[in-house]
Structure formats: C-alpha cells, structure tokens
Amino acid sequence: MPACLFSTHRDSELAPVQVRVTLIALYSIVIVSLLAAPYNIVMDLREEEFFLAFTQILYLGILISGLISFWYSGQVRAIRSSFTVAVFILIAGIGVGGGGVRGLGFLYIIGSYGVLFLILGRLGAMIVPALVFLAALLNVVFANYGPLSYLNDPEFALRYLIIIGASSSLGVATAHYQHQIFRFFYHLAYTDETTGLANRSRFEARLEREILKQHRLEFPGFSLVGLKLLDFARINTFHGSEYGDALLSELAYRIQTLCGSHGVPSRYSGTVFLCLVPWTEPYELEDFGRKLVESVQRTFSRGTQSVSVQALASVTIYPKDGESGAKLIANLMGSFVHLRDYPGFVAFFDENLYRLEAHRYAVVQQLRGAIENQELTLRFQPKLLVEDGSCRGAEVLLRWKNSILGDIGPDVFIPLAEQAGFINDITRWVIRTAVNAVERVYRELTADVLGHGFVHAINLSPLDLGDPDFPDFIAGILENTDLPAGALEFEITEGVMMDDNPAIQRSLECIRENRFRLAIDDFGTGYSSLSYLHRLRIQNLKIDKSFVAGLSEENPDSPVIDAMLAMARSLNVETTAEGIETEFQQDYLNERGCTFGQGWLYAKPLDTEAYIVWLKEKARSGN
Template sequence: MNKKNILYKYFFSFNQEDDTPTFKILIILITYYSITLAACIAVPYNTIIDYYKGFNVMTLFNLLFLFLVIIGLSTFLITRNIQSVKIIFMIAICLFLIKTVIEGGGNRGFGFFYIITGFSILFYLFELRNGLITLLSLYLAIVIRVKMNNFSTESIFYDTENISRFIVLLSVATLLTIISITIQHFLIQYLSVAAYIDEVTGLANRTKIEYLLKQIFSGKTIYKNRFSLIGVKINQFARINSHQGSEKADFILKKYAERLVSLLPDCILVGRYTGTVFLFLTEVYNFEDIDDLANKLLNQLQEPIQIDDKSVSLQINIVVTRYPDDGSDGNKLINNIMTGIVKVNNIPGILSFYDESNFITEQKKYEMGEELRNAIINNELYIVYHPKLNLDNNSFHGAEILLRWNSRKYGEVSPIVFIPLAEDLGLIQTITKWVSDTTAQELKIIFDTIPHKSTNLIFAINLSPLDISDPHFIDYLLEFSKNEWISPSIIEFEITEGVMMDNNPIAENTLDFIRSAGYRLAIDDFGTGYSSLSYLHKLRINNLKIDQSFIRPLNESHPDSPIVDAIISMAKSLNLDITAEGVETKFQENFLRERKCNFAQGYLYSKPIKINDFIEILKG
C-alpha cells in the first residue's frame, strides 16, 4: 500500500452508522477538515489580537471554539463515528456565530465576512431545513446587530454608509447561498437515491442489499436471529431484450418487480442484485413454509406479462439459502445464491435449496477451471495415442489422439473431468486447436522416423459440438491444411451422434467443409444416441465407432450381441468402416473378426501411449 492510500485510509475511513451514501459522508468529512483547518489558521491570529486589546471574553470564546473543533476531529479519528462528531461541530459553529454577532464582527468588523464565505458549511452540518432556518436567523441577527450601530472607530461599520452597503452584500450572499444549497440538496438527494435504488425497477439495488445485510450481521437490526435469502433468476432475458428492444425489456422488468413486491408484502427487503437476479429477505425460515412460499413464487412469477396486447412469458429459477444454517455473513449467503443459480442455469422452472456440498464442488470446479486456463501456457497438456488394429491383417492402422492434463496442482486429471469443464468455460475450441496443431507436429516426427508408414495410417481427432458450431473453425482448418506433410485423408475427425441431430446450419456447413476438404468423418460412441440413417448418408460418414458399452459385456457366458450385429450389418450396407472400442479379450476380438468388423481399439492391444512408444509399436 503506497503512502497516498495510507493517508486516504487514515483521514477518510469511517463507520457506516446508517444508510447515508458514502459520497455524502465523504462530503461531511471534508467539511470537518475544512472547519478545522480554517479554525487553526484564523483563531490563533484573532485570539492574539483580542488578548492584547483586552477582549478577555472574546479570547475565551475563540479558545473554546478551537478546543471544540479539535476535540470533534480527534473524536472522529479515534471512533470513526460521524453522527456524534457532527453534534460537536454544530455546537462549535453555533458558538462561533453567536460570538461573532455579539462582538459585531470583531474589532474591525471583518468577522462577518468569515460567516458570509462559510455560509454553505451550515448546509452540510445542519441539513437543508435546519440549515435554511439557521441561515435566515443569522441574517436577521447580523442585520439587527449592525443597525444597533455600536462599533469602535476602527470598525468598518463605524461609517454608517458602509452599513447600508454591507446589508446589500449580505442580502445578495444570503440569497445566492439559499439557491446554491437548495440545488446541492436536490442533487445530493438524487445521487443518494441513485446510490441505493435501481433505476429501472425502483427496488433496492446491489449496494442497498449488501448494506442491509451488513447491518443485520453487525447486530443493528432486529432480524439477526434467523431468516431466509431467496434469489430469483430470470432466464434467457437477453433474448427478450434483443427481440423486444431495451425500452420494452425495461418495462417488462418493472412489471416483473411490481409483481414480485405484490407477492411479498411482508418481506424485509426486495431488491435487484444484478441485471436478471432479484433477491429478497424474509423472516419465513421453517423449511416447509419457505418451500411453500418459493413454489408459490415460482408458479406465479412465470405467468405471462401483457405488453402491447402481447403476452411475454418469463422462465425463472429460484434458489433459497437460510441463515444461520448455510452461512454466517452476508457475502456467504449471496455466494450461496449465485452458486445455486449457476448450478441450475439454463434449466428453467427449478427450485433449489443451497447445499454446501454443491458449493464445495462448484468452488473446486472454479479453481480447477482457473488452472485449466493456464494449462497450455504452462505446458501441462500433452497428447497420447490409442492404437487401432486392422482386424483384416493384424497390423496397426493408426490411432485415436487423446488429450491428457498433468496439472502442477492436481496431478493427472481425468479427461472425464476436464473436457466437460473446458466446454463449460468456453476453452474447448482453443484446446481442440492445440491438440490438432500438436498432432501435426508429432506426425511429422513419426513420418520422418518411419516414412513408409505415412500413407497407411489414420489418426482420429475428437471434435466437440462447440467446435463444429464455431463459425471460425473452417478458417482454422484452412490453416491446418497448410501442413504439407499431412494428407487430409489420414486425418479423421470424430463427432458425436448429437451433432448430426442439432439442425445447426453452422455445424452442417462445417461438416460439409470437412468432407469436401478430403478429411474423414467418424461417429464416436455409435449406438448410444439417436442417429438418423439419412444423416449418415447425407454427411458421407466414413467410420462408425461402436461404443465400448456394447463390446465389454461380450464373453463366453454372453457370446451374442444383437445390437453389435445390427450396427455392423447396417454399416456394411452403407459401405462404412467399423471400429469397435473397448476390446479387452481375444473372445471379443474373434467375435468382431467373424462379423467382418474392420478395426478394433482397446487395452487388448495397447493402452494410450506417448509418441516414442507408439513409434516402436509401428516399427514392430
């Protein structure tokens, strides 16, 4: 922390005693410091003059004023409380005003000009109403005092002509100050509302929600014993915003907020925490009661909203967390809500209660995701080869390229864990390109080592549905095709059955490009989804991979598999290659060979291995 931050923290740290906005408190603090600085400069000078002229009473007034100001500021620096210090400064200022009026502005009358230049201070200390009353009272008191015309020959008011001019000056200054502080008052009021109220819905905003929770947990409200915090998430609101326009979207949000308030008349707080997340606190705590309330909300909040003779339906999720069961402070409870919302995201109509085990899982997922983001930079990813055997001639036909992650923090992480995580985080496209580029680099090594094998092998690279749906993936494939040592015919891109059924024009365009560029296409885990024969034909699939779940049960006790027979028969009728995954026994291999399955892949032949071991297998 630099010196500037240390000084700011020392002079402007304060205890939040009420819901006064931070910026307003800072203005009050600056007022305190300004009064103190002015007092430290002017009071000693005037005190010395008054003392030498024998004005002992006025000297005491000066010293008392300075003493109160210093005590007030010292009290703030010790306690950091604004309100109690405010009273001390108000007393000091009133004492100064009374003293200045009584003495007629001092020996020369200049004291009144201190008051005129500091009129606005009254507003920051006394607020608008009391400030205006004090200002007008002070104006009348000064006018009456100068009209009394009891001044020394050294005073500027000894000349009666100066009195008239001063009253005009005082009147103008008073009027301008009234206008100025009134404008400032409404400006601060507006900013205060903006600081705590959501502009669209009129509900409490995030700052207000967090402030109230802070107050609850500091013991300054009556709600600390137990309560429930409920989060309402509107799903797919961006679609409404894009279709209806921002003005109508705001109208829908406002109507939605009104409905929410009407359904929660006894709620402690209803607020809009983020763009599509509403939070409310309720003293309803019993599990059955809060479950009933949340279900009521879920049903009624999803009823259509009428706008321009049209009905708009909102899909929502609700997450409930309870104090003290689920957390001991406001931040923890809000984190519970947001974690629960992420958990059920894109699944509308779900009511869920916070579960600590789910939170821990999501927290670990987040932490692992942050590690995964840096895995490529830290050289933690690597590829392995799972060899495929040609069942016609017992030679290795190529391999499936598999990704592995050796994390510095977690060690070897299973692809079952990190591949879905990469898809959730939007990292899968980057990872797929890395796998493809790394495969290209290592294939050059393989072909340089055993050049006679370069045209007889096929290497399969898995593509995520997100890769296929990426409009920029074709651009990447164009760059990938510039690797001169790689013929497109030796690269086989594996996709899942679901990709074919999505009817996504971008995905269809990508798959068309893959085939037209000369690359092979394979359907991975075939038989576990709902493939259409017309799609198989339309996409000109080269290879069907029978899922290992159909191969693994085959043994002497269960020697038949009608599903495998049907898949092989269908593939043969469509002139497709067939690869069986998960082959682990000679019985399974013989079963597949008898049925003219083309290729087999499994631990019977090899586990996934690194490039050097794979080269040795190919040499053998």
C-alpha cells in the first residue's frame, strides 16, 4: 500500500492538481457514504425495502473495493471506475425502489453534483443528473412509490420534480463550466505560452505515462529526439524579444508539422525542444533528426528582416539508453553539452561521453568549494641555472586533492575552472598563497644562499588578464609584501600575445609597470610572432617539455630547440627548458646556451616545507 493516501501513478490525462482534488472529493464521498448509508440500510430493512437495501450495500462494497484497489495500485482510474459503477447501481436501486420509504432518495445524490465532474469527468457528470431527473420523473408518472412516500401528495410531487429538475440542470451546467475552467487552467499550467506546445511539466507527465504503457504492454520501445538552438540570445539582442518569440512560434510549427500524428513535441526549456517518437531504428531516427535540424535552420523572414538559427539534434532510445524519463532527458542534455561546437549535427547518445560529461560536471561542483575546504595546495618545481646547477627559483604549481574525487590534475581542473567562470578566484588564491610561501623562503634562507635573480613563476590564465580588476589586484601585491618585484614572474601563453583585448593589454602593462617579470609558457606549441614577442618585452621564453622529451642519444639533434634558443638570444631574453630528465638533455641545452632548466633530473615538485629543506641542503652541498 502506498505510504501516502494520495500517492498515485501518472496513468491518466489528469493534471496532478486535478488528481489531488479528485481524490479529496472521492474520500469525502466515501466518508459521507460510510456515515449515512448504514442508517439508511437499517431503515430500509425495517420497512422491508430489501432491494433498495441490497443496492446500497452493493454500492458501499464496490466503492470500498475501488478504494482498496487504488491503495495497492496507485492508479486513479481504478477508483474512478468503481465509483462510476457504484453510482449507477445506486441510481438504479433508488429508481426501482421508488426513491426509498419517503421517496426522497435522490436528494442524497443531488448533494454530490458539485464534485461529480472531478470524479466522473464531463460526460459522466452530465449523464448522472439527467438519469436522476428521468428516474424521478418516471417514479412520479407511474406512481412508483410506497404508501409512506411524500410523493403521494401531488403538490409535493410537483415541487419535488421542480427541485430535481432545477438541480439536474444546474448539475449539467456545473459540469460543463468546471470542464471549461479546468481546460483553461490546464492550458496555462501545461502549455508553453509562446509556442503553444506542451511545456516541461506536461511532457514529463506524458513521458512517464508512455513508460508505464511500455511496461504493461511490452511494447518495443520509443525514442526521444532533442533539438538545441544555438546562440539564440543573439536573435533577441539584435532583433528584439518580439521578433524572437515570432521565430520560436514558427520553429514550433515546423517541429509539430514534422512530428505529425506520430510524435509528441514540446518546448522543454528556452532553447530546447523535445520530441517523443515511436521509432527505435537508427536509420529512421537519424533521418527524422536530420529533417528536424534542416527545417529549423531554414531562413525565417518577418517584414524586412530575415534570420536563420543554428541547431543540433541528439537521440536517445528507450529502454536501451535508460529506463526512466529523468535518465533519458539527462542523456539528451549531456549530449547537448558535448555537441555544442557542432551545429547541424545529429548524434545518438553515447554512454561513455555521458559519463565523461558527468565526471566533468562533478569536478566543477567539487572545485567550487576547493578553496573554502582547503583542498588546494602549492608545489614548487625548482628552476636551475643549466650552466652551473645553482637554483634560481621555482615554478609554482597548483595541486588539488578532493575528499570525494581524489587527486585531480591541473590539466583537468584548470580548463574546467575557466569554463565555469571561477578561475579568477583560484588564481588570486594561488598568488596570495605563493607570495606568503616565498616570503617564508626569504626569511629562512640568507641572501647569499638565495643569490641574485631568485625568481618564482606563477601561471596566469587569459581570463585573469581579461579581468578589469586584475591590474588593481596586481598593484596591491607590492603594498602588502616586502618581496622585490623581480622576485615574481608571471607566465602567459602564446595566444595572449595575439589578443588585442584592451583589458588584457592593460593587465600586461600593469605587470610591466610594477616591475614583475613576464614569461611565455610552453613556447613553440602555439602561434607566435617575432614582432609580438618584441613588443611584449618579456624576460623569459619557456621551451615546452614536448620538445625536450625528444632529445636522446639515439636522437641527438633538435633543430626546433636550436631555432628557439637562437631567436631568444637575438631578442636578448632568457630561456627555460621544461621537463629535463637526463644528463644528455641537460648537456645539449647547456652547449646551446639555454639559461635555465627544470625537471625531474633536478627535483620533483615539492611542497613548501620540502622546498625549503631542499634549498638548504643544496646550499650546504655548495651547488
């Protein structure tokens, strides 16, 4: 039995609120019947009205059995069907029995006219009053009543028929207007105002009913085809919301036309349309999805303006891809995320891609609390002078260990932080924490140990540089620390050099004005221009480890590295080679004038404590 008396399955066209009201009405009638019927049955038996007593007992039995069936099945139609049968049996019994001992039996039914629509629907609620009036009329016309009936008085009988007739007319009218009111509010609640299609709530209810039907009848399955409109906000921005609504209405018409009588289209959200279709064969679904995309991408004209939108489609199949409505819809939404850069594409749901997107989503959600939960830590990758092996600082690396996901590499979480829009918070935490750590290094080590040009490098995202508040943040660093400006170096990617964004240029200028160093990270993996390098006035070029890794005794030459080092000398900038792991690589770079090196040949990334110990030991060793 359901834990709640109002627990139901979505097994009908009734709206959820209508289901709840229907159940309240049914419970009210059952309670009233249980209170009134036993007294009437006893009175009828006392007056030897056995048939009428039997029909009332039968009425109660059917009503209670329907209620029990509902409690076990959760299906509203079980109790509605039972109530319909019970009411017609009661009408027949009262009619045949002449309205009971006093002839007033139909008055009990008249009192329920107001709620009949909720239980029987419009047709049933209009038939019952008509049958009651007909039965009452026949009783009076054919004098079908007992000697104790009030209907023996002709004047009373006439007034009785007038009351029954008026009540029945009002009952019919009430059922009709209740139907109209429910239709109106149902339309408001379950129809998208702009397009006229089913909205999210109505579609989800329809989807659940379809799944229940598949379970009961063992149908071969069905599919959901989702359509995502891309960059639709531009339409509203440049053409106005009224034009955008007109376009959505036209697109809905095209989608509905394609679905025809086979599919159930809906506007699930602002720019997402879903279609429930009966097909499961891939070729049918791909053809439908392609036609859907082509139809939506056709030019739309209104007045003198013409626009076209880009869209993509995704397909998921029941039960192969999922056995619940929520899972099927989640499949489509995950596919939209993966396909956002492929307009015009029609794709079938891929469980592996879905799990990848689900993992990315989980990473982002956990990353939002990484700073507050103190899950971020810094590591220092020592940077040595290739010529003599003396330490000249380190690159500051970020690490994240989540209590749920474990260790997540920066190559995974940094791009996700950029996409999610909170990389600025992470970078500022890194800079503040790194400054505190470097200050401690300066306090615990003497100047002769640190030497000249002891620099710590911090990576910046292009989004950091594009932040209008970043220059003020950078300038404030010097106000809160005793470190010399040259002690910090900011690493940027090659792409930043080519970006003429005024905010980025202001940030770079602020870095230079405050005498921080600039370095180009992973040099050689992007697109660089000598003129941009010269204009940027950098101090360091970092050669990506992918080039260094190719150096070995079996492969002793690297024209690319030679060209990079020659170019750096011509620009009078220092160079740092990343990923040095062998003596051969070190010697090769030293012979060609590479300034600095970092890699596992020298030391693995160290936390602050281990980094300080490593510096002290290196100083004691005289190297």
